[in-house]
Amino acid sequence: MKLDSAIVSLLGLDPDKTSVSSSGGVGMSSASTSKITTELPDGSEKQYFMKTGKGREAEIMFAGEHASLNAIHNAVPTLCPKSFGHGKLADAPGKSFLVSDFLELSGRFSSSKKSPNAMSLAQKLAKLHTTPAPIPEGYESPQFGFPASTCCGDTPQDNTYTSSWADFYANRRLRFIVNQSKKANGADKQLESLVEETCNKVIPRLIGDAHLNNGRGITPIVVHGDLWSGNSSVGKLPGMNEPEDVVFDSSACYAHSEFELGIMKMFGGFGASFLKEYHELVPKTEPLEEYEDRIRLYELYHHLNHHALFGGGYKSGAVSIMRDLVGRTSLRGLGRGIEESATNPTATGYRGPGPxxxxxxxxxxxxxxxxxxxxxxxxxxxxxxxxxxxxxxxxxxxxxxxxxxxxxxxxxxxxxxxxxxxxxxxxxxxxxxxxxx
Known part of the structure; x- marks a missing residue:
C-alpha cells in the first residue's frame, strides 16, 4: 500500500523506506486503520498509527480526536498516544486522515505483563483529573467545553465554551443529544419531555454551579469522554520498555471530573478497587451523599447517545434513570443511594440502571x-x-x-x-x- 503524499510531507518520511499495512479495528467509528512502518536516517525503525475516512464526518472526527489525544497526552504523556496531525489526503480526494503514535497493545487484562514501576490507570486518570484546564484565548478563566468538536462514537458533539458546568451539561450534552436522537429515530414526546424535566429540575438541583462543593463550584479538567472498558488496555507507547495502562479513541472536553465515571459505570469492567484507588487521589465532590445520583446523571448522556446511534433498548435505560432522578428530585429524595432503596422496596432511591x-x-x-x-x-x-x-x-x-x-x-x-x-x-x-x- 502506497503512503499518501500528504502524510509523507507531514511526517517527513522517505517513501522508499516506508510501508503501510492494515491494523485492527477502531470500535464504533466508521474509519479504517493502518500501521505505517518507516526506517529513520539513523537506521532505526519507527511506527505510526493512521486512521482514514470519507467525507465531512471523518474530517470532523479526526480534528476532534487530534485535539483530544494531545490534550490528554500533554497532561499525562504515558496515558495515551500523541497525535502528529490530521487533514485531507492529497492523493485520495474526499478522504481525511489522522496520524498518531503506534500503540502496541497487550490486552486489557494482561496485568502480569505490566511494568511494576508504572502508574496504574487509576493514578494516571487521577493525574489527568487534577490538572486544571488551560484558559482559552479571549477568556479570563478556564471554561467548560473544548476548542474542537469531538465525536463520541460517530456522534459529533457541540463543545462551545461556557463558564457554567450545569449549562454545558444541559445544553451541550442532554438537549443536544436528544435532538440528535430525534433526527435519527423520529420525534419521541416521552423522551423529549423527560430530558426537559431533567434539565430544568435535576441538573440545577444536583450539579448547579452554586450547589457543588458547598458553593465553591468545580474546576474544569480534561476528561477522555468515552472511557468505556473497550477504550482502555495495557500496551506500550514509544519510549516504554514494558506495557502500562493506556487509553485511546478519546472524545475529550473540559468538564467535571465525575463526568468521566458515567460511561465507566454504564459498561462496567473497572470495579470497586479501581474507584477506591482513584478516589483516594481525587476525592468525591461535595455533597458526598449525592455522588451516586451525579454518576447516574452523567451515565444518562451515554444511554441517550447510544439510543441516537443504535436505537433499541438504550431508550429504556435512559427513561429509567430520568424517571428516578426527576421523581426523587420532586420528593427531595436525592442522595439516598443504593443501600436504602435495595432494602426498602418502597423507597424512591436508586434501583439500578437499565430496562x-x-x-x-x-x-x-x-x-x-x-x-x-x-x-x-x-x-x-x-x-x-x-x-x-x-x-x-x-x-x-x-x-x-x-x-x-x-x-x-x-x-x-x-x-x-x-x-x-x-x-x-x-x-x-x-x-x-x-x-x-
Whole structure:
C-alpha cells in the first residue's frame, strides 16, 4: 500500500523506506486503520498509527480526536498516544486522515505483563483529573467545553465554551443529544419531555454551579469522554520498555471530573478497587451523599447517545434513570443511594440502571446488584464478551452473536445473567458482597 503524499510531507518520511499495512479495528467509528512502518536516517525503525475516512464526518472526527489525544497526552504523556496531525489526503480526494503514535497493545487484562514501576490507570486518570484546564484565548478563566468538536462514537458533539458546568451539561450534552436522537429515530414526546424535566429540575438541583462543593463550584479538567472498558488496555507507547495502562479513541472536553465515571459505570469492567484507588487521589465532590445520583446523571448522556446511534433498548435505560432522578428530585429524595432503596422496596432511591430493573424479589442469599447495558452487538466478538463485561473468574456459556441467549458465569463471586430480550446483563451476588459502586 502506497503512503499518501500528504502524510509523507507531514511526517517527513522517505517513501522508499516506508510501508503501510492494515491494523485492527477502531470500535464504533466508521474509519479504517493502518500501521505505517518507516526506517529513520539513523537506521532505526519507527511506527505510526493512521486512521482514514470519507467525507465531512471523518474530517470532523479526526480534528476532534487530534485535539483530544494531545490534550490528554500533554497532561499525562504515558496515558495515551500523541497525535502528529490530521487533514485531507492529497492523493485520495474526499478522504481525511489522522496520524498518531503506534500503540502496541497487550490486552486489557494482561496485568502480569505490566511494568511494576508504572502508574496504574487509576493514578494516571487521577493525574489527568487534577490538572486544571488551560484558559482559552479571549477568556479570563478556564471554561467548560473544548476548542474542537469531538465525536463520541460517530456522534459529533457541540463543545462551545461556557463558564457554567450545569449549562454545558444541559445544553451541550442532554438537549443536544436528544435532538440528535430525534433526527435519527423520529420525534419521541416521552423522551423529549423527560430530558426537559431533567434539565430544568435535576441538573440545577444536583450539579448547579452554586450547589457543588458547598458553593465553591468545580474546576474544569480534561476528561477522555468515552472511557468505556473497550477504550482502555495495557500496551506500550514509544519510549516504554514494558506495557502500562493506556487509553485511546478519546472524545475529550473540559468538564467535571465525575463526568468521566458515567460511561465507566454504564459498561462496567473497572470495579470497586479501581474507584477506591482513584478516589483516594481525587476525592468525591461535595455533597458526598449525592455522588451516586451525579454518576447516574452523567451515565444518562451515554444511554441517550447510544439510543441516537443504535436505537433499541438504550431508550429504556435512559427513561429509567430520568424517571428516578426527576421523581426523587420532586420528593427531595436525592442522595439516598443504593443501600436504602435495595432494602426498602418502597423507597424512591436508586434501583439500578437499565430496562430490566429487579428480576427477582429480595432474597436473603442472592440480591440483584444492578442491570447494565452491553456494548452494541456489532462491536463485540463472542469470544471477547466475558472480558468486555467484567473480569471473569469462571466460564460463560451460551453466548452467540449477533444473538445473545441467557447464560451464566461466576464473576468474583457474583452471578452474571445475560438477557436475550434486551442488550443487558444483571449481576447477582450474596448481599454481604454488594458493592457501593
Amino acid at each position: 430490566i430493573g429487579r428480576l427477582a424479589p429480595p432474597n436473603p442469599e442472592v440480591e440483584a446488584l444492578d442491570t447494565l447495558p452491553l456494548p452494541p452487538l456489532d462491536m463485540v466478538d463472542g469470544d471477547d464478551l466475558p472480558e468486555l463485561v467484567h473480569e471473569l473468574d469462571g466460564p460463560v456459556s451460551g453466548v452467540g452473536l449477533p444473538r445473545i441467549v441467557p447464560c451464566a458465569g461466576k464473576i468474583s463471586g457474583q452471578l452474571l445473567i445475560l438477557h436475550a430480550a434486551s442488550p443487558t446483563y444483571t449481576r447477582f451476588a450474596p448481599s454481604t458482597q454488594r458493592s457501593p459502586y
